[in-house]
Amino acid sequence: MQVYLDYNGSAPLAAEVEQYLINRLQEKGPYANPNANHFLGMKCSLAIEKSRNSIAKAFSVKSEKVFFNSGATEGISAVFNHISHINSKSEKKILIYSDLEHSATINCADYLNEHDDFEVVKLKVLKNGQIDLDHLRELIAKHSSDIKLVSVMAANNETGVIQPIKEVSSICAPKNIPFFCDATQILGKSPFSFDNLKIDFLCCSGHKIGALTGVGALIVNDPDNFIPLIIGGKQEGGLRGGTQNYIGIETFGVAFDLIENKMSYLSHIESKRDQFEESLKNLFPEIVFFGKESPRVCNTSYFSIPGISNSDIQVALQMNKIFVTTGSACSDKKDSLSHVLNSMGFSGDIIKGAVRLSCAMKETVNCFDYALEVIKEKFHK
Ligand SMILES: Cc1ncc(COP(=O)(O)O)c(C=O)c1O
Structure with missing residues (x-):
């Protein structure tokens, strides 16, 4: 049996999405350009509107x-592209973000810093994995009219720590400072409400919630x-050119409709994750859990066992067909240490041991238990 514990990296297709696709393929259509004004085009367009x-x-x-669009990376790029264009004539322009953000955000901000005269100011990060709200308040008091964007994600992809976006919104809104929230990792993993929050831009991604990749x-x-970042034929009301990935979009709608049902599983998953962490702590009393003292999405456990390298754990688990990561998917293939854990103030030695387990939101087997067994057998003396 294969145990996949990298849902934060990419979630497999949800069973309901798979069934939707099977039915759709068996019905052989409709396949058409959703922007065409014939019947089949309109059918595709209606399905997009449903999603x-x-x-x-x-x-x-x-x-x-x-x-x-094609996913969160494109959403992030579109926001920074917009901010760059509308402020092209401003003399002083500041972007605020923290090292907790996904590298797609950090790299866009750095790009505007290098090529577009934007100054970047990094928000301080607390040891618990949340941004420092006092620092944000200070920055806004000092630079208010020059701040062109504040980026704070809803939940971090590595630690799962939930950020205080309600507070960020209430700090930015009265000063009319644009607020961008990357909501990619919170969907389906924690109750969320964006009611009555002023968020200027928000992005999310299909493959993190069981829809097809590329939407x-x-x-x-x-x-x-x-x-717009992509002008094209002015599809999507002129905000995102290019023929829509309508089948992907349909699966996104199906996956979104499942989120509400998944809320009833959250406490169950959370208790499995917490039991796993308690058992690990009993085996390895010196273990460090990242972000444990903060509100976290329920499916994520991120830890380091001093003296044991993360690649040793990853390989041992992989030999048993258990698949975990040693950080975010983007940093996995590089040797660099996690910028997230670095910003939280952890030492290089601790960061080198970081292993992330992130499970499905509807478990049929207890994946955490399988991982625990292997770690115990292989590394507990
Ligand atoms: C928080 C966060 N933002 C953005 C992205 C990029 O998403 P996509 O793969 O849809 O471009 C990811 C995916 O790893 C993520 O976890």
Whole structure:
């Protein structure tokens, strides 16, 4: 049996999405350009609108504010591209983000810093894995009118720590400072409500919630004044050119509709994760759990056992067909240490041991128990 514990990296297709696709393929269509004005095109277009409504409902926004794209990386790039264009004539322009952000965000901010005269100011990160809100307040008091964007993700992909986005929104909104929230990792893993929050831009991604890869959405609070990254034939109301990935979008809608049902599993998953961490702590009293003292998404456990390298654990688990990562998917293939853990103030030695387990939101078997058994047998003296 294969045990997949890298749902934060990419979730396999949800069973309901798989069934939807099977039915759709068996029905042999409709396949058409959703922007065409014939019947088949309109059928594809209606299916896109159904998904748009599901996503708008989940985020409590009007469907006119939801735009489909290829995933969170594109959403992030579109936001930074827009910010760059609308501020092209500003003399002083500051971007605020922290090292907790996904590398897609950090690299966009760095790009604007290098090529576009933007100054970047990094938010301090607390040891518990959350941003330092006092530092944000200080920065806003000092630079208010020069701040062109504040980026704070909803939940971190490595630690699973949930960020205080309600507070960030209430700090930015009165000063009219644009707030961008990368919501990619919170969906389906923790109850979330974006009701009554002023978030100017929000991105999410299909393959993190059991839809097909290559589809995502960007929510833009003021779409009339948004500058598109891809102009194309002005599809998606002119905000994202290119023929829509309509089958991907349909699966995104199906996966979004499942989120509400998954909420009933959260406490069950959380208790399995907590039991796993307690057992590990009993075996390895010196173990460090990252972000354990903060609110975390329920499926993630991220830890380091001093003296045991993360690759040794990863390989031992892999020999037993248990698949985990040693950080975010983007950093896995590099030798560099996690920028997230570094910003939380952990030493290089501890970071070198970091292993992340992230399970499905609907477990049929207890994946954490399988991993525990192998770690115990292989590394406990
Ligand atoms: C928090 C976060 N943001 C953005 C991304 C990038 O998403 P995508 O693969 O859809 O481009 C990821 C995926 O790893 C992520 O975890």
